[in-house]
Amino acid sequence: SAKAAGRNRYQFYSQGMAERSNERLSMEQGLRRAIEEEQLLVYYQPQVDLADGRIFGVEALVRWNHPELGMIPPVRFIPIAEESGVIDSLGRWVLERACRDILGLSESLGQQLGLAVNVSAREFTREDFVVTVRDTLARTGFPPACLELEITESTLQVIEQSVEILGALKAIGISISIDDFGTGYSSLSVLRDLPIDRIKIDRSFVQYLPEKPDGIAIVEAIVAIATSMHMEIIVEGIERPEQAAILFRLGCGAGQGYLFSRPVPHAALVHLLTQG
Numbered sequence: 001s002a003k004a005a006g007r008n009r010y011q012f013y014s015q016g017m018a019e020r021s022n023e024r025l026s027m028e029q030g031l032r033r034a035i036e037e038e039q040l041l042v043y044y045q046p047q048v049d050l051a052d053g054r055i056f057g058v059e060a061l062v063r064w065n066h067p068e069l070g071m072i073p074p075v076r077f078i079p080i081a082e083e084s085g086v087i088d089s090l091g092r093w094v095l096e097r098a099c100r101d102i103l104g105l106s107e108s109l110g111q112q113l114g115l116a117v118n119v120s121a122r123e124f125t126r127e128d129f130v131v132t133v134r135d136t137l138a139r140t141g142f143p144p145a146c147l148e149l150e151i152t153e154s155t156l157q158v159i160e161q162s163v164e165i166l167g168a169l170k171a172i173g174i175s176i177s178i179d180d181f182g183t184g185y186s187s188l189s190v191l192r193d194l195p196i197d198r199i200k201i202d203r204s205f206v207q208y209l210p211e212k213p214d215g216i217a218i219v220e221a222i223v224a225i226a227t228s229m230h231m232e233i234i235v236e237g238i239e240r241p242e243q244a245a246i247l248f249r250l251g252c253g254a255g256q257g258y259l260f261s262r263p264v265p266h267a268a269l270v271h272l273l274t275q276g
């Protein structure tokens, strides 16, 4: 009967939900262990000057090398880390690891590389966030002027709170960039009201160039705004030489993407930068 079918359906759903929440719970517990047992890794993706192809910095991107499941991408565990609060210790770990790796590499290169680190809304709005960042810089000796924190537009939704936190970060000498720019809602007012150093143009405006030039008008508009507000630009997700050429012609000074390099482990980054 329909009633029985309905009951079965209900049972089916609740079983599915229970499985999903079990999976989340075990992911959450696994993540806490991952930090202690050093299963997390920081990969680095080069940031390149589009004028001459020179690597001037890197973005740190976390990976989880799970003992049974293998390498898990951040889209699968960052949301769980954010909801459960594990992101606080994860974020601190990534920042410290990346500062140490990139300072060491910069010293052996004789040239200080820039370092960009992603920060979640939850970390950013924690009362001790600024102190944590300042302590990590002091402990590692990483120069504040070479650190950039990547924040999304939605993180900056509460403007008064953001003004205060960003002011404190700027006072330390750190730069701020807006990640995935153009995909949020408050883009323009955020730029007007907050001390932003750099805009990261989202990959979605680039990925169909040059065949579908829809993204060009948006890139042009973002470049115009950034120029008039004295902000720098970096473009995400450049995969092909034609894309780099178009973006450079449109006034974008810097880029990241598989064309230049995928995110790579520390050892591979060292190799890439020392072998030229």
Ligand code: C2E
Pocket (backbone or CB within 6 Å): 045, 060, 061, 062, 073, 074, 075, 078, 091, 094, 118, 119, 120, 150, 179, 180, 203, 236, 237, 238, 239, 256, 257, 258, 259, 263
């Ligand atoms: P995101 O910060 O916007 O990072 C860019 C993502 O695009 C990275 O994915 C990168 O591997 C990928 N990517 C770079 N170049 C290309 C390209 O040419 N083509 C394509 N298709 N993709 C490209 P990934 O490493 O999987 O990271 C995904 C997201 O996870 C990041 O997006 C960021 O929001 C978050 N994330 C990663 N590491 C951390 C972290 O340490 N802390 C926090 N809070 N979030 C992180």
Ligand code: MG
Pocket (backbone or CB within 6 Å): 059, 118, 150, 179
């Ligand atoms: Mg990013």
Ligand code: MG
Pocket (backbone or CB within 6 Å): 179, 180, 200, 236
């Ligand atoms: Mg991004």
Ligand code: MG
Pocket (backbone or CB within 6 Å): 179, 180, 202, 203, 236
């Ligand atoms: Mg993106």
